[in-house]
Amino acid sequence: MKKSWRAEKLDRLGSSIFAEVSGWKREAVAAGLNVIDLSIGSPDQPPAPEVRQALADAALRPDAYAYPGTKGSRGYLSKVAAWMAYRFGVEVNPETELLSLMGTQDGLGHLALSLCNPGDIAMIPNPGYPVYAAGLAVAGVEPYLMPLREERGYLPDFDAIPDEVWRSAKFMLLNYPSNPLSAVADLAFYEHAVAAAKRHGVLIVHDLAYSEMAFDGFRPPSILQVEGAQDVAVEFHSMSKSFNLAGGRIGFVAGNAEAVSAMTELKGNIDFGVFLPVQEAAIAALERDMTGTVAPVDGLYERRRDLFLSALEAEGWIVPKPKATMFVWAKLPPMRWEMAEPWNSRRISREMLARQGVAVIPGDAFGSEGEGYVRIALVEDEAKLLEAAQRIGRFIRGE
Known part of the structure; x- marks a missing residue:
């Protein structure tokens, strides 16, 4: 009789959302999309x-x-x-x-x-x-x-x-x-x-x-x-x-x-x-x-926050400015087109990636209270953040 070589406690972990989104990204790349990855909170700058x-x-x-x-x-x-x-x-x-x-x-x-x-x-x-x-x-x-x-x-x-x-x-x-x-x-x-x-x-x-x-x-x-x-x-x-x-x-x-x-x-x-x-x-x-003489990293992310959220607002998605971190926690955008099933965090995140090549993390991945939100990481340069906002705008409009 074959024994299982997988611990049952792993079932309590659930699936890793980051591995799941990585799979979505591979699908988008295979479909010919140039992905802008705002999913993982990994700094895009090197150490000093x-x-x-x-x-x-x-x-x-x-x-x-x-x-x-x-x-x-x-x-x-x-x-x-x-x-x-x-x-x-x-x-x-x-x-x-x-x-x-x-x-x-x-x-x-x-x-x-x-x-x-x-x-x-x-x-x-x-x-x-x-x-x-x-x-x-x-x-x-x-x-x-x-x-x-x-x-x-x-x-x-x-x-x-x-x-x-x-x-x-x-x-x-x-x-x-x-x-x-x-x-x-x-x-x-x-x-x-x-x-x-x-x-x-x-x-x-x-x-x-x-x-x-x-x-x-x-x-x-x-x-x-x-x-x-x-x-x-x-x-x-x-x-x-x-x-x-x-x-x-x-x-x-x-x-x-x-x-x-x-x-x-x-x-x-x-x-x-x-x-x-x-x-x-x-x-x-x-x-x-x-030494107190070097610029901290928060200035970089504050500039990115301001630029990205202003660009999103121009596309019709108004998101309050966060006071900290490299992330934006945003209520789902005001979608102007309908799917057969209602929009939720995971569906919007997957469709945004599949249709426009912008990767974010669905809020429900962080717990039940996260449904209705997405997390966006400000880990690309300003030009890519502006492009991401424009792509998101097209997605909201159903273009």
Whole structure:
């Protein structure tokens, strides 16, 4: 009798929307379309020259190819601690309150495995980035979905969470600036979150991957700025978006020592850490940022936001300006032609790609509350964004 070589827990993951959209893109290319890809949030710019030089110099050293160590190099963790103090005024101990990661997705994917037992509950946002739910599924942890809606500024309503959930949950996951929503939160929100976490004995996990990508003068705070937050919170940071090191796969988690220790213990049994030359590149990126003399990446995306949304408005699709991230979270456009079946997020996303060659992600891929929206990534140059807006206009008109 043939045994199945596929774990049943994989059924809980669902299909990867990014793999699905990749299939749509292949079909569009095969049909002769020149695809403008606004689906994946991968920066289209390289790291700064001095960051690339640091990576190249380190890669040529003969001692660079040993196992780097799970925790992270002393130089990298010390520089991270210095940057947290520079950027947020937050003091973290490199020995006990920091862990290097192969990007935040690595840490978030392993989070529940290190903090929870099968059958535990964790509170996650809906809509939310897919790895949040995937990490719970692999660990056998039950999700409690917190609805994030436009009328509340896409912030969770802590008072609406049942007492039984607060009593049972191991952690609550927050993400501001948000992917996919591009929503932001202020320090008062985090003060409220920390107070609720302390009342109920719940760990707050904050995904701050977009800390350096905010607009109109807004500077996203860290939850660790709240007094006493390190008693009940950890925070994930990424070098991918802020410093264009997406392919380097490096980030870190900071905060509560017990939670950081648990993650370190788990990852010590899984991997040997981030390639040392990549850590050297990250050090160079942080040092460069701390000079205060270089232009941050948010200016680029703010210009793209303004140009693209103005072009969309000219085509008849009015979308509010996001305050942060490289994404636009947009209600479905006002379609001027009908299909046999009603329009929804997935149908519009697929038809837009098939007919006009513009790839976006359907909102329902991020959770049930995402139906009725699409996520658009501002990861092409201005000329292509203008062309994408014009193609979208033709799609809306049914041309």
